Amino acid sequence: MSRTVYLNGDYLPEAEAKVSIFDRGFVMADGVYEVTSVLGGKLLDFAGHLARLTRSLNELGMDNPLPDEEWLAIHRKLVEVNAIDEGLVYLQVTRGNPGDRDFAFPPKDTPQTIVLFTQSKPGLAANPSAQTGIRVISVPDLRWSRRDIKTVQLLYPSLAKMEAKAKGADDAWLVEDGFVTEGTSNNTYIVKGGTIVTRQLSTDILHGITRAALLRFASEAQMKVEERPFTIEEAQEADEAFFTSASAFVLPVVEIDGKPVAGGKPGPVTTRLREIYLEESLKAAI
Amino acid sequence: MSRTVYLNGDYLPEAEAKVSIFDRGFVMADGVYEVTSVLGGKLLDFAGHLARLTRSLNELGMDNPLPDEEWLAIHRKLVEVNAIDEGLVYLQVTRGNPGDRDFAFPPKDTPQTIVLFTQSKPGLAANPSAQTGIRVISVPDLRWSRRDIKTVQLLYPSLAKMEAKAKGADDAWLVEDGFVTEGTSNNTYIVKGGTIVTRQLSTDILHGITRAALLRFASEAQMKVEERPFTIEEAQEADEAFFTSASAFVLPVVEIDGKPVAGGKPGPVTTRLREIYLEESLKAAI
Numbered sequence: 001m002s003r004t005v006y007l008n009g010d011y012l013p014e015a016e017a018k019v020s021i022f023d024r025g026f027v028m029a030d031g032v033y034e035v036t037s038v039l040g041g042k043l044l045d046f047a048g049h050l051a052r053l054t055r056s057l058n059e060l061g062m063d064n065p066l067p068d069e070e071w072l073a074i075h076r077k078l079v080e081v082n083a084i085d086e087g088l089v090y091l092q093v094t095r096g097n098p099g100d101r102d103f104a105f106p107p108k109d110t111p112q113t114i115v116l117f118t119q120s121k122p123g124l125a126a127n128p129s130a131q132t133g134i135r136v137i138s139v140p141d142l143r144w145s146r147r148d149i150k151t152v153q154l155l156y157p158s159l160a161k162m163e164a165k166a167k168g169a170d171d172a173w174l175v176e177d178g179f180v181t182e183g184t185s186n187n188t189y190i191v192k193g194g195t196i197v198t199r200q201l202s203t204d205i206l207h208g209i210t211r212a213a214l215l216r217f218a219s220e221a222q223m224k225v226e227e228r229p230f231t232i233e234e235a236q237e238a239d240e241a242f243f244t245s246a247s248a249f250v251l252p253v254v255e256i257d258g259k260p261v262a263g264g265k266p267g268p269v270t271t272r273l274r275e276i277y278l279e280e281s282l283k284a285a286i
Numbered sequence: 287m288s289r290t291v292y293l294n295g296d297y298l299p300e301a302e303a304k305v306s307i308f309d310r311g312f313v314m315a316d317g318v319y320e321v322t323s324v325l326g327g328k329l330l331d332f333a334g335h336l337a338r339l340t341r342s343l344n345e346l347g348m349d350n351p352l353p354d355e356e357w358l359a360i361h362r363k364l365v366e367v368n369a370i371d372e373g374l375v376y377l378q379v380t381r382g383n384p385g386d387r388d389f390a391f392p393p394k395d396t397p398q399t400i401v402l403f404t405q406s407k408p409g410l411a412a413n414p415s416a417q418t419g420i421r422v423i424s425v426p427d428l429r430w431s432r433r434d435i436k437t438v439q440l441l442y443p444s445l446a447k448m449e450a451k452a453k454g455a456d457d458a459w460l461v462e463d464g465f466v467t468e469g470t471s472n473n474t475y476i477v478k479g480g481t482i483v484t485r486q487l488s489t490d491i492l493h494g495i496t497r498a499a500l501l502r503f504a505s506e507a508q509m510k511v512e513e514r515p516f517t518i519e520e521a522q523e524a525d526e527a528f529f530t531s532a533s534a535f536v537l538p539v540v541e542i543d544g545k546p547v548a549g550g551k552p553g554p555v556t557t558r559l560r561e562i563y564l565e566e567s568l569k570a571a572i
Contacts, residue, residue, distance in 0.1 A: 007307065014385075018304035019312060021293065021401045026305060027378065028440040029315035060445070090387060092313065099300075100405065101376060103440065103447045103471060115307045119386065144442055145428035153439045154314040154389065156430055159346070161389045185389060 004081045005117040006074050011081070014117065023113055025094030027101050029153045031113070032056035033092040035246050036075065038084050038118075039125055039278075042285035043075055045246065048209035052150065053093070055207075059149045061105070062095060065112045072286070078118050086124040088247055091116045092152065124247070130274055133254030133266045134170040138232045139163060141174035141181045148203045157184035171243075173256065176204070179229035186245035187211040188253075190230055190238035191269045197238075200227035210244040210277070217276045223269070232256060240267030249281075250274035290367045291403040292360050297367070300403065309399055311380030313387050315439045317399070318342035319378040321532050322361065324370050324404075325411055325564075328571035329361055331532065334495035338436065339379070341493075345435045347391070348381060351398045358572070364404050372410040374533055377402045378438065410533070416560055419540030419552045420456040424518045425449060427460035427467045434489045443470035457529075459542065462490070465515035472531035473497040474539075476516055476524035477555045483524075486513040496530040496563070503562045509555070518542060526553030535567075536560035 003014040024030035034053050037044040050071055054064040066074075075089050094113040098106030143156045160172040161184045173188055174181045181199065182188050187208040189198045196218055201207050218225055235241050241253040241261045250273050252266035289300040310316035320339045323330040336357055340350040352360075361375050380399040384392030429442045446458040447470045459474055460467045467485065468474050473494040475484040482504055487493050504511055521527050527539040527547045536559050538552035 005307065014308075015306075017307045019307060020301075021291065021303045021305060021378075021403065022300075023312065026309065026312045027319075027438055028444055029438055030441050030444060033313075060441070061448070092307075101403075103444045104451065105444070105448055117307070117387075140431075142431035144430045144439070145426075146442075151441055152313055152315055153430070153441060155316050155346070155437055155439060156432075158314055158316060158389045158391070162347070162391055165390065 003117060004078065006078060006115065008111070008114055011077070017115070017117075019113055019115070020097040022099055022101060023094055023097045024106070025092065025113060025152060028103075029151060030060070031092055031094030031152045032060065032150050033090065033152055034150065036089045037124065037246050037249070038079055038087045038089060039282060039285060041079055041085055042282075043079070043089070044281045044285050045209045045213055046072065046075070046286055048212065049246070052207065052209060053091070056150045057093060059146070060151075062093070062112065065093060065114060074116055078116055082118045082120065084118050084120055085122065087121040088119045089116060090119065121247075125278060127248065127251065129251050130271070131266065133252035133264070135168075135255035136171045136173050136183070136253055137164050137167050137169045138175050138180070138257050139172045141176040143174070146203050147181070147205055148201070148207055150206060160184045169255070173232065173235075175232060179231055180235065181205050183243050183245075186243040186248060188243050189241065190235045191240035191242075191267060192238045194269070195224040195226050196269065197226045197228060197230055199229045208244060210246050210249065213281060214244050214250065214273060214277055217280050218273060221276060236261060238262070240270050242270040242273070250277050289404060290364065292364060292401065294397070294400055297363070303401070303403075305399055305401070306383040308385055308387060309380055309383045310392070311378065311399060311438060314389075315437060316346070317378055317380030317438045318346065318436050319376065319438055320436065322375045323410065323532050323535070324365055324373050324375060325568060325571060327365055327371055328568075329365070329375070330567045330571050331495045331499055332358065332361070332572055334498065335532070338493065338495060339377070342436045343379060345432070346437075348379070348398065351379060351400060360402055364402055368404045368406065370404050370406055371408065373407040374405045375402060376405065407533075411564060413534065413537065415537050416557070417552065419538035419550070421454070421541035422457045422459050422469070422539055423450050423453050423455045424461050424466070424543050425458045427462040429460070432489050433467070433491055434487070434493055436492060446470045455541070459518070459521075461518060465517055466521065467491050469529050469531075472529040472534060474529050475527065476521045477526035477528075477553060478524045480555070481510040481512050482555065483512045483514060483516055485515045494530060496532050496535065499567060500530050500536065500559060500563055503566050504559060507562060522547060524548070526556050528556040528559070530563075536563050
């Protein structure tokens with residue numbers, strides 16, 4: 001069945017949703033995005049995603065083109081018309097179509113390009129990887145330095161994910177100056193002696209919405225959290241390793257560069273954190 | 287007058303040239319490009335641009351979708367139908383439209399997206415900046431680490447150029463670990479005691495087609511060339527500073543971070559190199 005997608009005010013069949021070849025998103029990767037999960041037809045952590053969207057846009061000198069209630073209305077309409085029970089809503093905003101290609105920004109009144117579409121993912125909450133865990137390899141982090149801005153410059157994460165697959169793994173953890181920054185599209189964690197360790201926020205990593213929620217829930221559950229960088233070796237020797245993202249929630253990592261972590265099985269802290277995250281996020285879903 | 291552009295086998299009015307919102311170039315910056323200059327209706331350094339295109343594609347695991355003679359035919363047809371005397375031909379190839387968004391590459395038989403368009407630039411050869419020189423500021427180089435691949439991940443160069451303009455300059459030179467890598471869209475040089483100094487090729491910089499031609503011409507003219515990194519301070523104290531790019535050829539830099547270089551005027555080596563480059567490139571233009 002063809003999806004209905006949103007493009008610049010219109011709801012269109014997906015095959016008709018096209019942007020100019022001069023769009024700044026196409027010729028210059030001058031755009032940002034968000035992905036919001038849908039469970040039971042409701043949006044998870046929606047306010048967090050909108051706040052980060054505004055921040056990403058502002059960091060690039062762009063305004064948020066729509067008020068919050070309109071973003072919400074579009075998300076809800078797409079979820080409804082595409083009958084999404086479990087899945088994702090992707091949104092992207094670019095600096096628009098100046099009608100030609102130039103490194104200089106177009107005039108401020110150039111309409112931004114706004115794209116939203118859904119992805120149906122039945123079984124998103126009951127992901128079998130939560131039981132089995134996933135395997136990762138480490139690769140150097142070659143991305144640009146402003147990873148706190150959620151831009152569409154996703155070529156390297158895509159290349160790293162393909163390298164992982166070629167090596168029989170599921171994903172890659174990125175390493176810079178000896179320390180893990182994050183996964184290709186997720187934040188990374190280890191558990192050691194009951195303490196959850198994850199890299200502190202900076203321009204080096206994405207400020208994960210799921211990360212923020214997880215750390216809040218963990219602290220409410222009296223779990224100890226330490227925000228600092230860790231190495232691949234430390235992760236391999238940890239009691240548990242896991243990652244978070246808006247679309248995977250919390251998932252265990254059971255192998256890093258061929259070495260089993262936590263005996264190759266999901267650990268109790270990871271499993272509990274996934275339960276808490278899903279419970280609490282669903283309560284607040286809109 | 288509306289341009290005629292090329293998109294996936296068709297010649298179209300520019301306003302009709304659109305790509306899917308799922309194009310890998312739009313959602314993942316998964317594409318590469320080339321820009322070839324046109325003088326007197328002829329293409330400069332065309333073979334060099336095609337060779338680099340193939341290399342960029344191969345580095346990303348893509349094939350070059352067209353044979354050389356077809357690329358040439360498209361370039362020539364666009365130059366002709368758009369009556370380009372002086373200007374540019376831009377070409378972009380992306381990994382195509384998989385019909386949805388996924389970090390994983392689409393199947394190998396997914397047709398790549400091929401886009402070409404012209405930009406008319408009367409006076410390209412007689413650029414007044416060749417007489418006056420341009421002013422640059424230095425900014426940290428925050429780009430990804432594979433700058434030898436000419437991808438469309440141009441957000442940071444665009445931001446840096448805007449920062450330069452905001453500070454009353456024309457362009458920015460990017461600095462990493464204390465040394466200049468290159469300009470926002472060009473290779474950088476200084477002249478000291480008659481020797482032309484420019485950073486050696488590596489993954490840190492673009493392998494400029496104009497750079498290669500210039501170094502060849504310089505060496506044929508018995509000029510001394512040293513390939514090594516240099517600092518902003520060294521550039522400020524050099525006899526001359528300049529940059530090269532496919533669309534600007536050779537242009538003098540007469541101010542760096544507010545300090546005049548070479549007394550604030552284009553120097554003789556730069557001026558001579560521009561003359562040689564234009565003469566020799568025009569001879570070989572096709």
